Amino acid sequence: MHQEDGAREDFTCVFVNPVGQRRADFQHGCDGMFANLRVAAGAEQARALLAREPADLLVLDLERCDLAIDLAALGALVAERAGAPVLVLCPFTNARWVPALMAFGPLDYAIGPLRAQQTRALLAARMRTGFSVAAPGAPTPSETELRTLLAVRSACQQALADADDSGRFAEHLCAALAGWPGVVHAALFQHRDGDLHLEAEQGVEGLHLMALLAHDGRLLHSPLRHAFPGLLAAATGEFTLLDTLDKAGEPALAVRLDTFGARMVVGVPIPGQGPGGPMGSLCLLFGDARAFSPAQLQALDDLAGLAAHGLRMAEVTRENEALLARITHLATTDALTDLANRRHGEGLLEQEIKRARRYRLPLALILFDIDRFSQINDTFGHPVGDLVLRTVADTARALLRSSDVLVRSGGEEFQVIASHTSAIDALKMAEKLRAAIEQVEIPGCDHVTISLGVAQLGEGESGDSMAVRTHAALARAKRAGRNCIELAMS
Incomplete structure (x- = not known):
């Protein structure tokens, strides 16, 4: 016996672990510490050993144990101890064993891995000072x-x-x-x-x-x-x-x-x-x-x-924010061209009118549609018509400034809300749009042209009034032979 290690001549122990080598290592490392040291491969074998001869200490080494499989059996062993010393050696990688076993009864625990010398020192210290019992109903923190x-x-x-x-x-x-x-x-x-x-x-x-x-x-x-x-x-x-x-x-x-x-x-x-x-x-x-x-x-x-x-x-x-953004996008965007739709465009025009009045800035509206678009659909089919709409939208979008708003206001009709823009500058912008769209090649129908109406916001004018004047200018461009621009009358 090694009394200096804390061994007690009358102290007996049962050690439980499913791995034979770990049982042998424990026996070797703790040689001489106990009056009687027995080992078991599992809960049933340990129960049988304890039934034949009770032990002062039960050591549960949880290395290689499975919480889902072994908890009930090992927990029953803890419960059967009825407060007698139980020491749980728990790997640090799965410390969930500790609270799970505490639910069955009082126990002391140590976190592994522990070398043989550390295990011996741990047991010696516990045998000198006594084993703590942490469990439901046991002393809680201060x-x-x-x-x-x-x-x-x-x-x-x-x-x-x-x-x-x-x-x-x-x-x-x-x-x-x-x-x-x-x-x-x-x-x-x-x-x-x-x-x-x-x-x-x-x-x-x-x-x-x-x-x-x-x-x-x-x-x-x-x-x-x-x-x-x-x-x-x-x-x-x-x-x-x-x-x-x-x-x-x-x-x-x-x-x-x-x-x-x-x-x-x-x-x-x-x-x-x-x-x-x-x-x-x-x-x-x-x-x-x-x-x-x-x-x-x-x-x-x-x-x-x-x-x-x-x-x-x-x-x-x-997720809700993303869904709201998606719903807002669907409600305000034209699915074919990815431009603002008519309803959203009307709201944006009213906002720009308020801003123009507040800061006394010019505001222009350009309205254009694709000439003889119904013939394109009838002659080449709706897939080609859809391609024409997307091509016109992409071409116009590439020419506009970041502050301009391009809207598909319906069918083959588009409008540009041009902030900080006078009628003269809007006419120049409209000409750029007309020339660029006339030159772009579209597979399936070669080329298309557009007719445009341009208006500048008048003093005290509403958005509806401005839109009416711009539509009238567009109608004059159509009557003038198409592929041209008309300025709205004041």
């Missing part, structure tokens, strides 16, 4: 810490007020999470656009996780995605707890985080909708290693659910 946790939860809930914007929501949520006792830095990662994005981070000045973790600007390609809890939780959907930085097997990462005062990192997956993966993760960096109570673990889970709700609200807001 009243001061509980008040702080409630304040954190309240601040996180207030962040939902900005859930219409995922960036602002993430910033406010991280600021709230930075108030968690012991947290020195908080971050939120989100899956979108085929990669994982760092939406926000708050805490240690100078600590930028993107610079620390990203590879070629992409987090999903990070060589640290297997080691950093925030990335690991977002990728696997598992609660990840790295209570000692060197356990991740990335010494350089551990040194960098230690430089910023981080000693423990927790990654909490943000649940997604349906059977898919997580939406992302919350990542908390603590200034020192600490054990979590069931209440604290539940609070982390609740905050991840709140983050999911906020991100979904932001997504719904984006």
Whole structure:
């Protein structure tokens, strides 16, 4: 016996793990620590051993265990212990085991991987001081810490007020999470656009996780995605707890985080909708290693659910905005030419008239239509007619200024709302349109021409009156032989 290691002559132990080599390693590493050490491959074998001879300590090594398959059986073992010492050795990559097993009864836990010497030291320390029992109904954090946790939860809930914007929501949520006792830095990662994005981070000045973790600007390609809890939780959907930085097997990462005062990192997956993966993760960096109570673990889970709700609200807001933009586009745009339609054009003309009057600026309206368009449809067919309309629209659009508005006002008729434009300048613009459209070649019908009417807004004139005068000028151009321009009478 090695009494200096904390061994007790009367202390017995049952160790449970499905892998034979791990059972052998535990027996070898803990040789001499117990009066009686037995090993089991699973819950049923352990139950049989305990039925024949009770043990002072049950050690559940969860490496290579499957939460979906083994939880019920291992949880039953915890429940049957009725408060007797249970030590759970949990891999940092799947710390969701801890709160899941706590639901069955009291237990103590340690995060792996642990080397044989570390495991021996851990057991020795526990045997000297006693095993803690964290479970529902067990002692919770201090009243001061509980008040702080409630304040954190309240601040996180207030962040939902900005859930219409995922960036602002993430910033406010991280600021709230930075108030968690012991947290020195908080971050939120989100899956979108085929990669994982760092939406926000708050805490240690100078600590930028993107610079620390990203590879070629992409987090999903990070060589640290297997080691950093925030990335690991977002990728696997598992609660990840790295209570000692060197356990991740990335010494350089551990040194960098230690430089910023981080000693423990927790990654909490943000649940997604349906059977898919997580939406992302919350990542908390603590200034020192600490054990979590069931209440604290539940609070982390609740905050991840709140983050999911906020991100979904932001997504719904984006979808609604995109849908509204699409509906607005359909309601105001001509489907064939992608120009403003007649109703939208009428509204735009009224806006320009108000602006012209307010600032005492000239405003012109050019109305034109395609000569003998019905014959084009009759002779060459409607597909060619549609091509003519699109070609005329594209040609006119290319000639106009960015401030001009081109409208398809109906059939083969178009209009140009030309702000800051006098009648003389509008006539010049109309001539450019007429000449360019006459010269453009259109497959299927060779060339087309247009007739145009031009009017300048009169003093106190309404949009309807201006449109009537412009139509009258266009009618005169048609009577004059087409392919020409007429100026509207005052």
